[in-house]
Amino acid sequence: MEPRDPIELDGGMGEGGGQILRTALSLSAVTGHPFRISRVRHGRMKPGLRPQHLAAARATAAICGGSLTGDSVGSAELSLEPRTVTPRSSWRFDIGTAGSAPLLFQTLCWPLALAGIPTQVSLLGGTHQDHSPSFHYLALVWAPAVARLGFPFDLTLQRAGFYPEGGGEFGASVLPARAMPPLDLRHRGTLLEADVLSLVSGVDFSVGERQADRAERRMREVGVSCQPRAVPMPCGPSRGSHLLVVARFERIRSGHSATSEGGREPDRTADAAVAGFSGFLDGHGAVDRHLADQLLVPAALVAAGRVPRPAAVDLVTCFTVGEVTRHLLTNAEVIGRFLPVDVEVEGAEGGEGTVTVRPAPRNARTSPAS
Numbered sequence: 001m002e003p004r005d006p007i008e009l010d011g012g013m014g015e016g017g018g019q020i021l022r023t024a025l026s027l028s029a030v031t032g033h034p035f036r037i038s039r040v041r042h043g044r045m046k047p048g049l050r051p052q053h054l055a056a057a058r059a060t061a062a063i064c065g066g067s068l069t070g071d072s073v074g075s076a077e078l079s080l081e082p083r084t085v086t087p088r089s090s091w092r093f094d095i096g097t098a099g100s101a102p103l104l105f106q107t108l109c110w111p112l113a114l115a116g117i118p119t120q121v122s123l124l125g126g127t128h129q130d131h132s133p134s135f136h137y138l139a140l141v142w143a144p145a146v147a148r149l150g151f152p153f154d155l156t157l158q159r160a161g162f163y164p165e166g167g168g169e170f171g172a173s174v175l176p177a178r179a180m181p182p183l184d185l186r187h188r189g190t191l192l193e194a195d196v197l198s199l200v201s202g203v204d205f206s207v208g209e210r211q212a213d214r215a216e217r218r219m220r221e222v223g224v225s226c227q228p229r230a231v232p233m234p235c236g237p238s239r240g241s242h243l244l245v246v247a248r249f250e251r252i253r254s255g256h257s258a259t260s261e262g263g264r265e266p267d268r269t270a271d272a273a274v275a276g277f278s279g280f281l282d283g284h285g286a287v288d289r290h291l292a293d294q295l296l297v298p299a300a301l302v303a304a305g306r307v308p309r310p311a312a313v314d315l316v317t318c319f320t321v322g323e324v325t326r327h328l329l330t331n332a333e334v335i336g337r338f339l340p341v342d343v344e345v346e347g348a349e350g351g352e353g354t355v356t357v358r359p360a361p362r363n364a365r366t367s368p369a370s
Contacts, residue, residue: 004033004034005034006033006034006035006036006079006081007024007028007033007034007035007036007337007338008035008036008038009024009035009036009037009038009334009337010037010038010039010042011037011038011039011040011041011042011076012039012042012043013330013333014326014327014329014330014333015043015325015326015327015329015330016039016041016042016043016044016330017041017043017044017327017330018041018044018050018052018053018103019293019327019330019331019334020037020330020331020334021037021040021041021049021053021056021057021078022053022056022103022106022107023297023331023334023335024037024080024334024337024338025056025057025060025080025107026060026106026107026108026110026111026297027110027297027334027335027338027339028060028064028066028080028082028338029060029063029064029066029082029085029110029111030085030110030111030114030301030306030338031338031339032064032082032083032084033082033338034079034080034081034082035079035080035337035338036077036078036079037077037078037079038076038077039076039077040053040075040076040077040078041053042076047076048073048074048075048076049070049071049072049073049074049075049076049078050073050099051073051095051096051097051099052095052097052099052100052103052104052125053099054071054072054073055093055094055095055096055099055104055125056103056104056107056108057071057078057080058071059091059093059104059107059108060080060082060107060108060111061080061082062091062093063085063086063088063091063108063111063112064082064083064084064085064086064111065082065083065084065085065086066080066081066082066083067080067081068080068081069081085111085112085114085115086115087115087116087117087119088115088117088119089117089118089119089120090119090120090121090122091108091112091119091120091121091122092121092122092123092124093108093121093122093123093124094123094124094125095123095124095125095126095166096124096125097125097126097166098125098126098129098161098162098163098164098165098166098167098238099125099126099166100125100126100129100132100133101123101124101125101126101127101135101161101168101169101170102127102132102133102134102135102137102138102170103132103133104123104125105121105123105138105170105172106133106138106294108121109121109151109153109172109174110151110297110298110301112174113151113153113174113175113176113177114176114177114301114306114307115176116176117176118173118174118175118176119173119174120171120172120173120174121171121172121174122158122169122170122171122172123169123170123171123172124161124166124167124168124169125161125166125168126161126162126163126166126168127157127159127160127161127162127168127169127170128160128161128162128168128199128201128240128242128259129162129163129259129261130258130259130261130262133290133294134242134244134257134259135155135157135160135168135170136157136197136199136242136244136257137244137255137257137290138155139155139157140195140244140246140253140255141246141253141254141255141288141291142255142291142294143155144253145252145253145287145291145294145295146294146295146298147180148180148183149180149183149295149298149299149302149307149317150177150178150179150180150298150302150307151177151298152175152178153172153173153174153175154172154173154175155170155171155172155173156170156171156172157169157170157233157234158170158171158234159201159233159234159235159236160199160201160202160233160234160235160236160238160240160242161236161238162201162202162238162239162240162259162260162261163238163240163261164238165236165237165238165239166236166237166238167236167237167238168236168238169236177301177306177307178307179307179308179309182314182315182316182317183299183317183318183319184317184318184319185251185252185286185287185318185319185320186286186318186319186320186354187251187286187320188249188250188251188252188254188284188285188286188287188320189249189250189251189252190249190250191224191247191248191249191281192248192249192250193226193248194219194224194226194245194246194247194248194277195226195245195246195248196212196215196216196219196226196227196228196229196243196244196245196246197228197229197231197242197243197244197246198211198212198215198228198229198230198231198241198242198243198270199231199232199233199241199242199243199244200230200231200232200233200240200241200242201232201233201234201235201236201238201239201240201241202235202236202238202239202240203239203240203241203260205230205232207241207260207266208230208231208232208241209230210266210267211228211230211241211243211266211267211269211270212228212229212230212243212270213228214266214267214270214271215228215243215245215270215273215274216228218270218271218274218275218278219245219274219277222274222277222278222281224277224281240259240260240261241259241260241266241269242257242258242259242260242269243257243258243259243269243270243272243273244256244257244273245257245273245274245276245277247277247280247281249286251286252286252287254277254280254287254288254291254322255288255290255291256273256274256276256277256280256288257273257276258270258271258272258273258276279322280322283322283323283352284320284322284352285320285321285322285323285352285353286319286320286321287319287320287321287322287355288321288322289321289322289323289325289328292319292321292322292323292324292325292328292355293325293327293328293331295317295319295355296328296331296332296335296343296355296357297331297335299317299357300335300339300341300343300357301339302315302317302357303315303316303317303339303341303342303357303358303359304339304340304341304359305359306339315358315359316356316357316358316359317355317356317357317358318354318355318356318357319354319355320352320353320354320355321347321352321353321354321355322352323350323351323352323353324345324347324348324349324350324351324352324353325349325350326349328345328355329345329349332345332355340359340360341357341358341359341360342356342357342358342359342360342361343355343356343357344356344357344358
C-alpha cells in the first residue's frame with residue numbers, strides 16, 4: 001500500500017479539548033489513515049498532552065502496531081502512523097494517574113471491536129470523575145446504547161478510582177461488532193422508572209446513605225418517586241463518592257451523575273446529579289447531552305459500512321438530543337475527516353436538536369478514508 005498523506009487536525013478547533021485527539025486516534029486505527037494534530041487541547045487551561053492523553057496515544061499505537069511522533073507530556077503536536085490492528089485475546093493499560101479509564105476505553109473499543117475476535121481489556125486509572133463518563137455510566141447507560149448499534153461490551157469494576165489518587169481498575173470484554181437493525185431514537189417514550197445509585201469507596205457508608213436520602217427528597221420534588229440504593233464499591237487507594245441517576249424510558253436510558261470531587265459535600269453531590277436529571281426531564285430529547293457525542297463514532301462506523309450488514313439494511317442512525325453541545329459539533333467535524341459519512345446536526349448550540357448519521361453520497365465521498 002502506498003503511503004498516504006496524514007490528515008491534518010487543529011486541536012484548538014471547536015471545543016478544543018482532548019476528545020478531538022481521542023476520536024482521531026480511534027478512527028486512525030480503524031481506517032489505517034495517519035494523522036497529525038497541532039495545538040493539542042488548545043482550549044484547555046493546561047494545553048498539550050496530559051498523561052491520560054499520552055496513555056491513549058500509546059495504547060492506540062500498541063493495538064494497531066503504529067508509530068508515534070510527539071508523544072510526551074506537554075507536547076502540542078502528535079502524529080500517528082497506524083498499521084493493522086492485530087487480533088489479540090487480552091490487553092492491559094495503566095494510565096498511571098487518576099486520568100479517566102472510561103475515556104481510554106472509549107478510544108480503544110472501536111478498533112478492538114472491529115478486529116474480529118473477542119478481546120479482554122484491563123484498564124487502570126480514574127473510574128469516577130465529574131468531567132468524564134464514570135464506570136457506572138459506561139456500564140448502565142452507554143454500553144446498552146452502543147450494543148444497539150452492534151457493539152457489545154461487558155464491563156466489570158475491580159476497584160474504584162477517584163481524583164487525585166486514581167488507582168481504579170475495570171475490565172472489559174469486547175466482542176466482535178455485529179449487524180443490528182438501524183437505530184431510530186427520535187422519541188424516548190414514557191419514563192418507566194429512575195434508578196438512583198449512591199456509590200461510595202473508602203469513605204464511611206453513612207456518606208452513601210446521606211446522598212441517597214437527599215437524592216430521594218430531590219427526586220420527589222421533581223415529581224418522580226424512587227428508592228435510592230447506597231452501594232459500596234471495591235476500594236483502591238483513593239476515597240470518594242458518586243451519585244448516578246439512571247432514567248429508564250421506553251426506548252432509551254439517560255444518565256445524570258456527580259462525584260465528591262473537589263470536596264463536594266454529599267448533599268451537594270446528590271443535588272447536582274438530580275438537577276441534571278430534572279433538566280433533561282423537562283425537555284424532549286431522547287438522548288442525554290453526554291451520550292449524544294458518544295454515539296457518533298459507532299453510528300459513523302455503521303454508516304461507513306465498517307460493520308458488515310446485508311445490502312438492503314438501512315445504515316442511517318437518527319436521534320434527538322436534549323442539548324446540542326460544542327463537544328458534539330466538534331466530534332462530528334473530526335469524524336467527517338476520517339469516514340465517508342454525513343453527520344447532520346439540526347438545532348442551535350445549547351438547545352435541543354436532532355442528529356442524523358448517514359453514508360455520504362457516492363459522488364461526495366472525498367474523505368481520505370473513503
